[in-house]
Amino acid sequence: MSEAQLFEELANAVYAGDDAKAVELSKKILEAGIEPLKAINEGLMKGMSRVGDDFSQLKIYLPEVMLAAEAMKSALAVLEPEALKRGKATVKSKVVIATITGDIHDIGKNIVAMLMRANGFEVYDLGRDVPIDELIKKAEEVKADFICASTLLSTSMPYMEDLISLLKERGIREKYLVMVGGGPVTREWAASIGADGYGDDGDEAVKVAKELLQRRGAP
Ligand code: B12
Structure with a gap:
């Protein structure tokens, strides 16, 4: 799967509130050596913003939003430690x-x-x-x-x-x-x-x- 496809799948998993899939894809992304911050921005955030739009238009309801939020959190828990490791620590504040x-x-x-x-x-x-x-x-x-x-x-x-x-x-x-x-x-x-x-x-x-x-x- 290409990087773009992985991000799209990740966005879909968040949108669907599929916790297990979001975690599995996040692990795959790290294994493939892809920048975790890019996966957060182009995968997780895209999925969540679709959730936000559809929630605002009453296409989905609160339970779906809650599931999506959980899937996002679980995926973040996989991606964040690696993002922190790679971070460019440039500030002391x-x-x-x-x-x-x-x-x-x-x-x-x-x-x-x-x-x-x-x-x-x-x-x-x-x-x-x-x-x-x-x-x-x-x-x-x-x-x-x-x-x-x-x-x-x-x-x-x-x-x-x-x-x-x-x-x-x-x-x-x-x-x-x-x-x-x-x-x-x-x-x-x-x-x-x-x-x-x-x-x-x-x-x-x-x-x-x-x-x-x-x-x-x-x-
Ligand atoms: C996920 C979500 C939830 C989840 C939250 C899960 C969680 N742990 O956070 C759940 C289901 C629990 C939830 C509950 C509620 N929600 Co809600 N929710 C959303 C939703 C769909 C997405 C929010 C989100 O996470 N976005 C993704 C993140 C990454 O974006 P972000 O938060 O904007 O953050 C970015 C920037 O803003 C910025 N940023 C954020 N903070 C800061 C701080 C600083 C200092 C800086 C510099 C930058 C910065 O950087 C961030 C990263 O890039 C939005 C819809 C939407 N379109 O936003 C509604 C929304 C925010 N919810 C809304 C409402 C009304 C509620 C409820 C009151 C519903 C209810 N009737 O019970 C309750 C809240 C109860 C409460 N007391 O807080 C409304 C708010 C309306 C308003 N403007 O007041 C929205 C806009 C939906 C809507 N269209 O009506 N919700």
Whole structure:
């Protein structure tokens, strides 16, 4: 099977919520020496984005979405360790990341965390449905450079604004680079709440984080 066919099959397995097939294909991809990050972007993400589109158009329902999400997680568990091994660790910087209050979506946040790790960032992933106060506490504790918040729910977006307000209220806004992202979050909205950075996807998240560090004068 060609690389493109393997990616297509992987996307199909995620779409179908076929856990075993997604894992089997991921192993095949690694055995064939294919770049795991490419498989994540061109296989897993494509399948998940098809799921998203069809869910939005009511062609499929929540149980199918849940199965697809599980298949994606299982495949990620196979691909991620290899992606991390191959990562170009170029940065020394600490990141605290979470999906924010009220939201349990964590696939995108996990991908951002993984790509940051693969690029040398020290990542503290607090999980999902995390109150902003916990994010700040952890950032203070580990002396983080970045606080990264993710959400897929428009109802949770206001907590990102609250996060920045709370940092200001405590007089520690300037200590942190705040990045936000996730489905309903836009570049314009991120700028409007005073976030330092935004990323459309995991690759952009890493790129922007590196640019922000450079601007701050990190080594
Ligand atoms: C999978 C999924 C689920 C799964 C989640 C599994 C999991 N463990 O994450 C399950 C089935 C559990 C689920 C549940 C629900 N879901 Co849902 N779900 C989706 C779906 C289909 C895909 C999301 C996804 O994983 N995308 C793939 C990832 C890779 O993309 P991503 O998250 O956008 O992340 C990328 C970028 O955004 C960016 N990024 C992400 N985070 C960050 C952070 C930073 C700092 C940066 C820089 C970048 C960045 O990089 C990521 C990687 O490239 C979307 C539809 C869609 N089109 O998105 C709906 C969707 C998000 N869900 C939706 C809803 C409403 C729900 C429920 C409330 C449904 C319900 N009635 O119960 C519940 C949520 C309950 C809760 N309290 O959270 C709505 C949200 C509407 C809205 N805007 O508010 C959507 C849009 C579907 C729809 N069209 O209605 N869902």
